[in-house]
Amino acid sequence: MIFRAGLLKGVPSSDHLVYEIEVINNAGSVREFVYVDAISGKVVDQITGIHDALDRRAFDAQGAAHPGPNYPNNPFWIEGDALPTADIEANNMIYASAETYDFFANAFGRDSFDDSGATMDAIFNRGDQCPNASWSGTYISFCPGLTSDDITAHEWSHAYTQYTNNLIYQWQSGALNEAYSDIWGETVDLINNRDEISAPVTLRTNGSCSIYGSGNPSNDDSVRWLMGEDSTGFNGAIRDMWDPTCYGDPGRSH
Template sequence: MRPLTKKQRISALAATAALVAAGITAGTAGAAPGGEASANGALPAKLTAAQHTKLVKAANSETARTADARALGLGAKEELHVKDVIQNKSGATHTRYERTYAGLPVMGGDLVVHKSASGKRTGVTKATRAGIAVDTEAAAAHKPATAEAKGSKAPRKIVWAAKGKPTLAWETVVGGVQKSGAPNQLHVITDAKTGKKLFEFQGVKEGTGSSQYSGEVEIGTSGSAGSFTMTDEGRGGNKTTNLKNGQSGDGEPFTDEDDKWGDGTPNDPATAGVDAHYGAGQTWDYFKGVHGREGIAGDGKGAVSRVHYGDNYVNAFWDDSCFCMTYGDGEGNKKPLTSLDVAAHEMSHGVTSTTANLVYAGESGGLNEATSDIFAAGVEFKANSPEDVPDYLVGEEIDINGDGTPLRYMDQPSKDGQSLDYWDSEAGDVDVHYSSGIANHFFFLLSVGSGEREVNGVKYNSPTHDDSKLEGIGIEKAEKIWFKALTEEMTSTTDYMDARRATLAAATSLYGAGSAEVKAVGAAWTGVNVTGS
């Protein structure tokens, strides 16, 4: 067996999310983190890219990784590999690890080690508590064939630990194109001993210029008179390109002589570029200004936005493999899916992939989608555009339904005809774009409250499962609780019950045990039928 490279070992759960619908439910075990001395101290520290890189490098030293592996009781064949480090203002750290066993990626083996400012270990959050003991050389006869579709990848041997007893398995990525027209990256997990399919999940997550949706906006560009491009050096090199209705490649750079882009209509190809570029910039500013994260991976590096994908493609998607957002032009190529909240939704998938990396299927997939909707709302409220008034609706500008209604409603998700308002035992079997309604509804109840409400002229009427009357704590507190839970407490297999635990832990660290905020988190989860301590 050829040993894996460091990059292969660390990419145990590499995946890609789409805005529109085209399970796994594994509990998370762990202890509540500690080390924060005060509410302010529990907030993420605002780190530069260089500071973040230094933290990751220190945590990824062989000495540090070995010490944590021994303290956690991992076996001799197991190694930890740092994926991300969050540091709070108090100095407490939360190091997210992916795991290998005998050099093989362990899917569902990720964990977060919590330490105080002094370096004392205060807790650990694991995707699974199951011990690993598998024969890594067994059952080569059941190796699947490589799929013939373009973009498919040869099977790789892994340890599947996301559900039940850890098992030696193969992961095969099937390429090609989905029915919607989006690229296909279907990850199929099969038992190495029997050839039986254990699980599958989709990798592609289908989610001054004159813009179509936000009016006259300022965007970051580079170049000089006669030759400007949509490259934002002030935001890590965020770049926007034109696919010209193609479905592959990097796209061609947008260029302009006088640095004035688009005409506010879809007739000018640059207009969609302006919207996408503006959305990427506002999302960058949101995560840096609100959560102290410079760049969606925390490393100060920008991402690519590709517009004009395909022909009449009514969707948008994030793809980890290119670290990029891709946008179709909508029905009749007249309504590009480049509104601010859609851009923020797609870019936020990148934040999830570089932190909790919630598996894009079942309840964890619903939480993945909801995370993008939650942060998209946060971006809207921070941008506070008079042309796109902040609200708790998703995709209201792009008219994807053709009747002026939004794609999703956070106050009562079922108003779209398919999304779930409340959790039940079958939530993990529902498409992730609709099971996301549970967390979206929770976030609305936590931010705004239940019953009839009006925010920025938009009227809402949010019910609760237990008919409770709830008062919100405001989006500013709610978004910080969700970000802290995502980056410090959630793992790849987090389900709704564990999301309750994670957000309660985050709220406790931020605002103190027994605080009004902690009580509001618990009440909001109960309001969507996710109950517990």
């Protein structure tokens, strides 16, 4: 066949007379289409035939009110594009989305939040209601400085909650909804081995607030069970699951 190199990527290139070779293995875990130049024998391109269940898209809101002017027709990044990108915020969000997917797949056997392989759309650089991050029912979105792994996993966990127990966001059910997101977000943060700040992940001390937030007394040098300690948009943690009273939250239900 005639194969235009660079066509799928959208860059200028040249036509090649190629052989298309389908490469597979007996286990079914490999299926690649390799395009070999019929004259030179060099590989012109290679396209995977295995479609991973993980399907992410990232969008840049460019400082606009979320979801921004380019959603959903002009993604900044889609599954299969090169990583990392040139944008640290996007990278944080994309990596953490995969870590969240893997956590729920490995722990609970779910294929994305709807258990049917739904595309995970995430928007960074939104410019309204900041600092904030949210799950809209369709996508997650972040103000600048809030795409840390725990907050990204927190927002995706709201999606998983919606498609499982569907806890309404009010009173005790709303408190449980938010608590689950905090717990799963911190769990992903603890197991992904991708520390965003250089701080100990040691056990916390009873009756003490962490120095990585604004709680009092702040004398515990540990980031464990904090929410948002890596996020520059919040200037430190915003909640403490070890001792909720550090941030004025109730430690128990009455």
